[in-house]
Amino acid sequence: MxxxxxxxLDAWYAAAWSHEIGRDLAARTVCGKDIVLYRRTDGRVAALEDACWHRLLPLSLGRLEGDQVVCGYHGLVFNGDGRCTFMPAQxxxxxxxxxxAYPVAERHRLVWLWPGDPALADPATIPDFHWNDGTEWVGEGGTFYGLRCDWRLVVDNLMDLTHETYVHAGSIGHDAILESPFEVTHTDRTATVTRWMIDIEPPPFWAGLLGKPGRVDRWQIIHFQAPGVIAGDVGVAPTGTGAPQGDRSQGVNGCFLAALTPETETSCHYHWNFVRNFRRDDDALTRAIQKGHVNEGKGVYDQDHVVLEAQQRAIDRNPRMPFYNLNIDAGALWARRMIDRMLEAERGGRHVPSQAAE
Ligand code: FES
Ligand SMILES: [Fe+2]
Incomplete structure (x- = not known):
């Protein structure tokens, strides 16, 4: 078997950016389920199973008429609740x-979708992603749709930033990441990895943003919310100005954001952003930071993209080879344990064999 x-499945996942869902039919696959999304005339988003009741043609190949979808094969019409309202010739x-009809809700500039039991879908449990609101923090992100890797590989990637030293040398990588101790804390549904690098030379990306000479204290505080949301509070401040004690006023602070959505077992949608709370009106800086992350293969996240897909290909070719864990994986292991617990709860308590248990 x-x-x-x-x-x-019983979780909120980002299915799209709000601005991507309008008066066209948008197809998405979330957790192996094909879904068609659109915006009703009153602005509310609808999300329906993307297979017509009659002969299963994807409804996304049909058309929108008012608030209803007309199937592109024989014309059955479905309203936003998924109910058929018209059948031809009868x-x-x-x-x-x-x-x-899938529960959906818009929050923090994203459309969140609940692929599991609708009775359990409580919008109050949508992950906190407020950094993405475009108010206190600004930035323009994007999505890697159909990234060809298990979504949990992206969780691993973001929960352990020692990879910056090797994957992102020349921008944010720095040997100090390897040498600095870190701490992992957790609750039932969250895990946090905290690392401070005291009195270091800033890497090029941060030196440019800080715009001041001299050594810095650098922080990386990565916060995971199960099952697939990560917010990384990152920044630098001149050494001796009190950032580790809580005064970041002399520094610069950003936050990397990830809303990860499984597409299939071996592919995912990676909604990302990098926001900042300084020089908020500087649109040129916003564009430069966006380009620094994704830029025709040359951005920081493009570098991760290559690693993640290569890793998945190797896993596919060596399906029984286990992962081995290092100290640096502590945050990712907590994240995976929480995902495993959610899976076990959905499967009536049956044990989920996991790489996290190695
Ligand atoms: S398949 Fe949709 S109306 Fe026939
Ligand atoms: Fe990375």
Whole structure:
């Protein structure tokens, strides 16, 4: 029997940026489920199963008429709740004619979707992603749709930033990341990795943003919310100005954001942003930071993209080889344990074999 799918279904996942969902039909696959999204005339987003009740043609190949979707094959019409409201050449409508309607909610400039049991979907449990609101923090991100790797590889990637030294040498990488101690704390649904690098030469990216000579204290405080949201509070301040004690006023502070959404077992959607709370009106800086992350293969996240997909290819070719864990993986292991616990809860307490248990 194939392994059960490695993603919890009873959770909110980012399905799109709000600005991507309008009066066109947008197809997405989330947790192996094909979904069509659109915006109703009153502005609310609808998310329906992307397979017509009649002969399963994807509804995303049809068209939007008012608040309803018209199937592109034989013209069945479905409203935003998934109920069929029209059948060609017959007056009575089979009451069972409906497609699944997924709970959706917009928050923090993203559309969040609940692929699991709708009765459990409480918008109050949408992850905190307020840094992405575009108010106190600014930045323009994007999405790697269909990134060809298990979404948990991206969790590993972001929960352990020692990889910066090797993958991102020349921009944010620095040997001090390897030498500085870090601390991992956790609650039931969150894990936090905190690392301070005291009195170091700033790496080029941060030296440019700080715009002051001299050595710095650098922080990386990475916060994971199960199952797939990560916010990394990162920055530098001149050494001796009190940043480790809580006064960051002389420094510069950014936050990297990731809302990770499984697409299939071996692919995912990686909604990312890098926001900052300084020089907020500087649009040129916003564009430069965006380009620093994704830029036709040359950005920091492009570098991760190459590593993540190569890693997945190696896993596919060596499916039974385990992962071994180092101290640096402590944050990622907590994140994976939380994901495993969610999976176990959905499977009635059955144990989930996991790389986190190695
Ligand atoms: S497949 Fe949709 S109406 Fe026939
Ligand atoms: Fe990276």
């Amino acid at each position: 194939p392994d059960p799918k490695p993603f919890p 007056k009575t409508i089979n009451p069972s004619a409906c497609v699944h």
